[in-house]
Amino acid sequence: xxxxxxxxxRAQEILCSIVLEYIESGEPVGSRTLARHRRDGLxxxxxxxxxxxxxxxxxxxxxYTSAGRVPTEKAFRHYVKSVNARRGSAGEAERLRVxxxxxxxxxxxxxxxxxxxTELTRNVGIAVALxxxxxxxxxxxxxxxxxxxxxxxxxxxxxxxxxxxxxLGEPVSPEELVSxxxxxxxxxxxxxxxxxxxxxxxxxxxxxxxxxxxxxxxSLLYQQGLLELDSSPELHMEGASNLIGLDPHLTREKLRxxxxxxxxxxxxxxxxxxxxxxxxxxxxxxxxxGDVHPxxxxxxxxxxxxxxxxxxxxxxxxxxxMRMRYEMVMSAVLQTGRALxxxxx
Numbered sequence: 001x002x003x004x005x006x007x008x009x010r011a012q013e014i015l016c017s018i019v020l021e022y023i024e025s026g027e028p029v030g031s032r033t034l035a036r037h038r039r040d041g042l043x044x045x046x047x048x049x050x051x052x053x054x055x056x057x058x059x060x061x062x063x064y065t066s067a068g069r070v071p072t073e074k075a076f077r078h079y080v081k082s083v084n085a086r087r088g089s090a091g092e093a094e095r096l097r098v099x100x101x102x103x104x105x106x107x108x109x110x111x112x113x114x115x116x117x118t119e120l121t122r123n124v125g126i127a128v129a130l131x132x133x134x135x136x137x138x139x140x141x142x143x144x145x146x147x148x149x150x151x152x153x154x155x156x157x158x159x160x161x162x163x164x165x166x167x168l169g170e171p172v173s174p175e176e177l178v179s180x181x182x183x184x185x186x187x188x189x190x191x192x193x194x195x196x197x198x199x200x201x202x203x204x205x206x207x208x209x210x211x212x213x214x215x216x217x218x219s220l221l222y223q224q225g226l227l228e229l230d231s232s233p234e235l236h237m238e239g240a241s242n243l244i245g246l247d248p249h250l251t252r253e254k255l256r257x258x259x260x261x262x263x264x265x266x267x268x269x270x271x272x273x274x275x276x277x278x279x280x281x282x283x284x285x286x287x288x289x290g291d292v293h294p295x296x297x298x299x300x301x302x303x304x305x306x307x308x309x310x311x312x313x314x315x316x317x318x319x320x321x322m323r324m325r326y327e328m329v330m331s332a333v334l335q336t337g338r339a340l341x342x343x344x345x
Contacts, residue, residue, distance in 0.1 A: 006053075006054060006057065006059065006078070010042075010050060011050050011053060011054060012078075014034065014047060014050050014051065014054070015054055015059055015060075015071070015075060015078065015079070016079055016082065017034055017037070017038075018034065018051075018054075018060065018069060018071055018075070019071045019075055019076065019079040021033060021034070021037075022070060022071050022323065023323050023324070023325060026323060027068070028062075028063055028064075028067040028068035028069060028070050029068045029069055029070070030067075030068035030069075031044040031045075031047040031048040031051060031068070032044045033068070034047050035047055051069050054069070054075075055069060058072060058074050059071065059072060059074055059075040059078065060072060060075060073287055073288040073297075073322065076287045076288075076300070076322045077287045077288070079326075080285050080287060080326055083326045083327055083330065084327065084330070085283065085327060085330035085331040085333075085334050086327045086328060086330075086331040087331070088331055088334070088335045092335065093335055093338065093339060096116065096335055096336060096339035097339040097342050097343050099112065099116070099339075100112060100113065100116075100339055100340055100343040101343040101344075104159055105159055105160055106129050106158050106159070106160050106234055106312065107160070107234055109127075109340065109343070110127040110128065110129055110234050110235070110236045111127075111236045113125070113127035113236070113316055113336055113340050114126055114127040114236040114237055114238045114239075114316075115236075115238050116332075116336050117238075117239075117316065117317075117318050117332060117333065117336055118238040118239035118242070120328075120332040120336070121318050121320065121324075121328065121329045121332050122239070122242055123239060123242055123243075123318050123319060123320030123321075123324060123329065124237060124238070124239040124240055124242060124243065124262070124318065124319040124320060125237070125238050125239055125316075125317075125318060126235075126236070126237045126268065126272070126303070126315070126316065126317045126318070126319060127235075127236050127237075127314070127315070127316045127317075127336075127340075128233050128234065128235040128236070128268075128269060128272060128314070128315050128316075129233065129234040129308075129312045129313070129314050130233045130269075130312065130313040130314075130315070131229060131233065131234075131312060135156045135157070135158065135192065135193055135229070135312065136156060136157040136190060136191065136192055136193075137154070137155075137156060137157070137188055137189055137190065137191055137192070137193055137196055137227070138155040138156055138157045138159075138189060139155050139185045139189055140152065140153060140154050140155070140181055140184050140185060140226070140227075141153040141155070141181060142177040142178075142180060142181045142221070143177075144172065144173075144174050144177055145165065147167075148167055148168045148169070148170065148171060148172070149165055149166065149167050149168075150165070150166055150168060150172065150177065150221065151163060151164075151165050152164050152165075152166060152221070152224075152225070152226060154226075154227065154229060156193075156229070157190075158308065158312055162229045164225060164228075166221070166224035166225065167224075168217075168220050168221070168224070169220070170220075172217050172220075176213070176214055176217050179214045180214060180217060180218045180221065183214070183218065184196075184200075184218075184226075184227075187199075187203075188200070193227055193229065196227055197227050200222060200227070201222075204218065204219050204222065233265075233269055235265055235268065235269065237262065237268065240259060240262050242320070243255075243258060243259070243299075243320070243321070254295060257293075257294070257295040258293075258295035258296065260295075261293045261295050261296065262319075267292070267293065270292070271289065271292050271296075271301065272301075272303065272305075272315045272317060274292070275289075275301055275303075276301075276303045276304060276305045276315055276317065277305075278304065278305070280304075280305060280306040280307055281304060281305075281306050281337070281338075281341075282304060283302065283303075283304050283330055283333065283334055284301075284302070284303055284304060285300065285301075285302050285326070285330070286300065286301045286302075287300045287322055288300070288322070289301060298321060298322055299319055299320065299321060299322065300319070300320060300321065300322050300324060301317055301318075301319050302317060302318050302320075302326070302329050302330055302333050303315060303316055303317025303318065303333055304316060304317075304333060304334070304337045306337065306341050308341070308344075314337075314340065314341070316333060316336055316337045316340060317333065318332065318333055
């Protein structure tokens with residue numbers, strides 16, 4: 001189907017009226033229903049003629065011969081171009097900022113953001129933070145556990161503590177661990193992890209003679225991943241059960257396929273990466289996700305991406321049926337995203 005626009009202003013108005021009516025009722029829309037709601041006295045017969053043109057152009061479908069029309073994916077794509085997010089109140093924005101600020105880790109903030117989106121929209125709320133080597137080092141802590149095992153705690157400036165237990169091939173004393181900790185914190189606090197790793201490798205080669213025993217133990221710890229972080233994203237998604245009411249005719253098999261698709265973290269992140277490509281902070285709307293997974297054909301994704309100073313890429317989004325209240329959902333995503341960003345880390 002071509003992406004031509006409806007041929008006249010009247011056709012565009014009638015198309016938008018059909019989409020709005022369908023969003024509210026979920027039922028095929030008839031010409032008489034539209035005629036009753038219009039103030040210009042346009043007859044049902046004239047509206048039917050326009051609806052026939054829109055059907056031929058691929059904007060409407062007719063489930064049954066005697067039924068009204070249902071907007072297609074093409075119709076929803078045209079409709080969203082005319083929709084703007086509702087302007088939220090300053091008080092609501094501040095409430096969200098404070099609520100998110102009270103969460104002191106990135107995990108808790110992502111979890112809370114997804115809950116807020118679900119609560120505001122009754123759809124699926126998604127919030128994800130993607131770590132990178134651009135994250136800034138706050139400090140490390142080293143704890144001797146015995147049996148030559150050491151607990152490495154790397155704290156980044158987004159207040160996330162990354163823990164890992166490593167086994168060394170030789171004994172190490174608590175004093176040596178304190179010296180190593182102090183050396184790394186004194187020299188690399190505030191550095192990106194990527195820069196800190198490069199510089200540490202250089203210094204290990206140069207300073208080995210000066211502090212041979214401590215630097216050798218530092219080298220062992222580095223080889224065991226001293227400044228490595230778990231690179232898995234912090235993804236939170238809530239409200240998948242809301243999709244059960246997506247379509248009264250949705251078969252149990254299709255619903256199972258849809259929920260299974262959403263259980264795959266990799267697929268959800270691929271979905272966000274693929275369709276939230278606008279410049280930081282700009283809202284993106286994608287109607288129809290069938291090319292990601294057949295079970296997502298009737299879904300819409302509304303979201304935005306932005307970067308945090310600590311080196312995190314954050315994405316917040318709402319996933320729901322094409323039959324959603326777009327202005328309200330767009331507003332919820334914008335407000336939640338802005339509140340999350342202004343809360344800082």
